[in-house]
Amino acid sequence: MDIIVLIKQVPDTTDVKLDPKTGSLIREGVESIINPDDRHALEAAVNLKEEKGGKVTVISMGPPQAIDAISEALGMGADEGILLSDKAFAGADTWATSFTLGKAIEKVGKYDLVICGRQAIDGDTAQIGPQVAEYLRVPQVTYVCGIEKVGRKKIVLKRRLEDGFERVQCPLPALLTVIKEVNVPRFPRLGGLIDACGEKANIKVWNAADIGAQTRDVGLEGSLTHVIKTFAPKFKRQGEILEGESKEVVNTLVDKLVENNLI
Amino acid sequence: MLRSDSEKLVRKVMAKFVDEEVIPVATELDNKGEFPYHLFRKLADMGVLGIRYPKKVGGSGGNTTLYCICVEELARGLMSLAAITAMQCLMATDGLYRYGTKEMHEKYLRPAFRGEKIGAFQLTEPEAGSDLSNVRTLATKVEDGWVINGMKTWSTSGPIGSFHTVLTQTDPDKGLKGLMFFFIPADTPGFSHSKKFDTLGTRTSSLSEIYFNNCHVPDEYMLGELGRGLDVLLTILAEIRIMTACLAIGLLRAAMDDSIRYCKERVQFGKQIGKYQLVQAKIANMAVNLEAGKLMCYKVTHLIDNNVPCLNEASMAKYFTVESACSACDEATRIYGAYAYSMEYAVQRYYRDNRFLLYGGGTHEVLQTTIARQYLR
Numbered sequence: 022m023d024i025i026v027l028i029k030q031v032p033d034t035t036d037v038k039l040d041p042k043t044g045s046l047i048r049e050g051v052e053s054i055i056n057p058d059d060r061h062a063l064e065a066a067v068n069l070k071e072e073k074g075g076k077v078t079v080i081s082m083g084p085p086q087a088i089d090a091i092s093e094a095l096g097m098g099a100d101e102g103i104l105l106s107d108k109a110f111a112g113a114d115t116w117a118t119s120f121t122l123g124k125a126i127e128k129v130g131k132y133d134l135v136i137c138g139r140q141a142i143d144g145d146t147a148q149i150g151p152q153v154a155e156y157l158r159v160p161q162v163t164y165v166c167g168i169e170k171v172g173r174k175k176i177v178l179k180r181r182l183e184d185g186f187e188r189v190q191c192p193l194p195a196l197l198t199v200i201k202e203v204n205v206p207r208f209p210r211l212g213g214l215i216d217a218c219g220e221k222a223n224i225k226v227w228n229a230a231d232i233g234a235q236t237r238d239v240g241l242e243g244s245l246t247h248v249i250k251t252f253a254p255k256f257k258r259q260g261e262i263l264e265g266e267s268k269e270v271v272n273t274l275v276d277k278l279v280e281n282n283l284i
Numbered sequence: 285m286l287r288s289d290s291e292k293l294v295r296k297v298m299a300k301f302v303d304e305e306v307i308p309v310a311t312e313l314d315n316k317g318e319f320p321y322h323l324f325r326k327l328a329d330m331g332v333l334g335i336r337y338p339k340k341v342g343g344s345g346g347n348t349t350l351y352c353i354c355v356e357e358l359a360r361g362l363m364s365l366a367a368i369t370a371m372q373c374l375m376a377t378d379g380l381y382r383y384g385t386k387e388m389h390e391k392y393l394r395p396a397f398r399g400e401k402i403g404a405f406q407l408t409e410p411e412a413g414s415d416l417s418n419v420r421t422l423a424t425k426v427e428d429g430w431v432i433n434g435m436k437t438w439s440t441s442g443p444i445g446s447f448h449t450v451l452t453q454t455d456p457d458k459g460l461k462g463l464m465f466f467f468i469p470a471d472t473p474g475f476s477h478s479k480k481f482d483t484l485g486t487r488t489s490s491l492s493e494i495y496f497n498n499c500h501v502p503d504e505y506m507l508g509e510l511g512r513g514l515d516v517l518l519t520i521l522a523e524i525r526i527m528t529a530c531l532a533i534g535l536l537r538a539a540m541d542d543s544i545r546y547c548k549e550r551v552q553f554g555k556q557i558g559k560y561q562l563v564q565a566k567i568a569n570m571a572v573n574l575e576a577g578k579l580m581c582y583k584v585t586h587l588i589d590n591n592v593p594c595l596n597e598a599s600m601a602k603y604f605t606v607e608s609a610c611s612a613c614d615e616a617t618r619i620y621g622a623y624a625y626s627m628e629y630a631v632q633r634y635y636r637d638n639r640f641l642l643y644g645g646g647t648h649e650v651l652q653t654t655i656a657r658q659y660l661r
Contacts, residue, residue, distance in 0.1 A: 052296070085286055089296075092288035096297070104286070209297050211331040211354075212344035218290035226286050 058138025067098035095217035096209025107228035112241030123156035150198035298357035306361030328399025359534025364486035376403025404445030464513035485636035528645035573608035
């Protein structure tokens with residue numbers, strides 16, 4: 022079974038702060054990581070490979086330093102990595118990103134499954150997986166929390182809904198987006214990681230020309246949406262702690278609620 | 285060609301492992317004082333136990349620098365786990381790797397990398413610590429091999445080890461030239477051990493006395509050439525010292541991280557205690573020693589990786605970083621005040637564990653002498 026996994030290198034947002042003047046992320050000193058949902062996608066792919074045989078190819082679009090995400094993926098068991106890196110890709114919205122990833126998948130050629138994380142923790146759009154599926158014209162199953170049965174031509178999956186679960190049978194090839202409940206990602210094996218850093222590592226770097234894309238279709242130029250402004254919302258609400266005897270506190274609370282037309 | 289930096293990535297992966305898998309359970313493990321088999325197996329799965337050995341024998345294809353990065357990160361989480369791992373990766377397996385037969389590699393070395401067998405290294409005796417010329421454990425040549433008699437003490441992983449690399453004396457008249465290492469599986473008739481020692485620190489690590497009563501081993505279990513037994517030790521002595529230095533760096537970082545966190549939390553006289561200059565001085569000393577120690581340590585690991593002799597540099601790094609770690613752990617207990625006296629906070633463990641580093645790889649009293657000798661001759 023040949024599987025393509027789409028991963029993204031993101032800042033570890035538990036540490037991220039916004040510059041109050043520019044509204045942009047302060048990246049200095051912030052660790053970059055593989056997007057958490059994408060680690061689950063990788064684990065799912067490597068598990069399937071170990072069970073069914075085949076090959077796992079990891080694709081990521083990003084700046085040169087995103088090579089670290091690819092190397093780590095190889096340490097987790099992926100067989101091949103492709104970094105899509107070109108100044109022309111910069112500033113891409115989800116449309117242009119999906120187009121670029123779709124072109125790269127077309128260049129890779131044969132695949133049975135494309136697996137993505139549900140969404141990236143920096144953009145939180147959850148649009149890439151579905152858009153890539155549309156570009157490739159393959160069926161998609163989103164919010165996958167269990168891979169139950171894998172045949173040569175179809176796959177049975179459990180997907181999470183707001184109020185329960187759904188069991189879905191889907192023909193192959195298909196695209197899945199997975200959520201964290203699908204598995205527990207392994208730590209990379211150091212031997213694989215060391216190999217991934219070596220000259221003989223099975224990692225390719227492709228630019229726009231390599232995937233046959235025109236610069237007008239990728240990056241900022243190929244984007245249908247543009248970010249006008251980024252800012253950190255100001256929290257205006259302030260809490261107030263009432264102190265004193267219970268009866269007195271309750272009376273004060275009721276008075277304040279009435280005063281603010283809340284009751 | 286665009287490629288990642290293996291040192292950066294290995295550190296990142298090990299740091300994540302320590303943050304997610306080790307630190308949350310470190311206090312509980314230390315309290316129980318049992319060998320942390322589940323973490324040991326996880327480290328094996330990640331290929332840490334074979335980090336410094338080539339892939340052709342089942343290792344991960346790394347080097348001394350990557351090995352030291354691994355043990356430094358582990359020491360930041362739990363010193364005893366780091367010590368056990370450091371032993372398995374180096375002293376317990378290096379002689380087996382260099383001098384063992386292919387059959388010994390299949391039976392013991394590869395399973396050691398998989399975490400299925402635990403190795404131990406037997407050097408110290410009651411009357412032979414720094415003075416190895418006084419080793420009394422006797423190896424006697426017989427027709428079909430050797431017979432070992434004697435005892436060892438302070439053996440890390442001794443009571444749980446599946447196999448042991450043991451320093452013996454083959455000819456008491458020859459002194460240091462009579463010393464030889466032997467490979468002795470724990471299931472060899474005549475092999476036994478004492479109860480696990482009750483220790484001040486590194487409590488998940490198992491230390492004991494080991495006894496050899498007419499332990500018969502075949503000729504191929506002699507590690508190295510007769511008369512050149514100390515080479516087994518000298519080959520890795522710089523690496524043992526720099527590994528110990530990197531354990532100290534990990535411990536220093538743990539003490540410093542906890543101190544910084546507490547400095548920001550604890551308020552006295554209306555101010556965070558980190559705003560007071562005398563507390564700032566303690567953090568500054570930790571930071572300066574940490575940066576200097578890291579420079580010393582990783583200079584040495586790169587020298588070893590390039591086959592450059594560096595025993596004196598390794599000795600200096602061990603001496604400096606361990607003293608720095610001891611000082612940082614002491615200062616951390618002062619920053620925490622009375623709370624450091626409670627078993628609830630990890631700083632008490634750092635304070636107990638730092639003593640372990642003073643003895644392994646050479647006492648500082650001996651190291652200072654050997655360092656000075658390089659300049660006074």
